[in-house]
Amino acid sequence: KNEVEQSPQNLTAQEGEFITINCSYSVGISALHWLQQHPGGGIVSLFMLSSGKKKHGRLIATINIQEKHSSLHITASHPRDSAVYICAVGPNTGNQFYFGTGTSLTVIP
């Protein structure tokens, strides 16, 4: 049983396209995180959400607590956005994050 499901698993886009990555979860949460991992690289935190919407540059993250769903949007995608995007949820009981298996994004020039 996977508490966090991401879709799609793989995504290829042309430079400039609007991209959406989805995350659905099955537990009550205290926080949801979006992480980015470049090929061969480390992992960085993009957003931490408990409600609503956050924006950082061309990246937007939204969360719908009632529907247990979050989306990560990338506007005007660029090849440097090529990475794996990981959704992680901190449940409202317990001490361990649940991680999605990631969405691998490739942006073609």
Add this chain to the structure above:
Amino acid sequence: DAGITQSPRHKVTETGTPVTLRCHQTENHRYMYWYRQDPGHGLRLIHYSYGVKDTDKGEVSDGYSVSRSKTEDFLLTLESATSSQTSVYFCAISETTFGEQYFGPGTRLTVT
């Protein structure tokens, strides 16, 4: 960038040998985590620490032990390495239980 380092960054070892990975932070964060990352599985928690000498098991803790004798260091030991423990290991830190996590650069471990 958060001050978090891992050592070694790469290691090749033989089945049956003990291995210790080190995570060092300069941020004075309370929580420290060890994850492994394998294709098709995503990140999986091995052990975590919520303070000096306070540790708990994660979902894949069998074959691993940890120690935290001071705030800045969290050690992961593979007591007798097996090929199934070939993986990339990440350390992470956070100030609060589900606060923003800062990840180390990772250690690629190969057990032959």
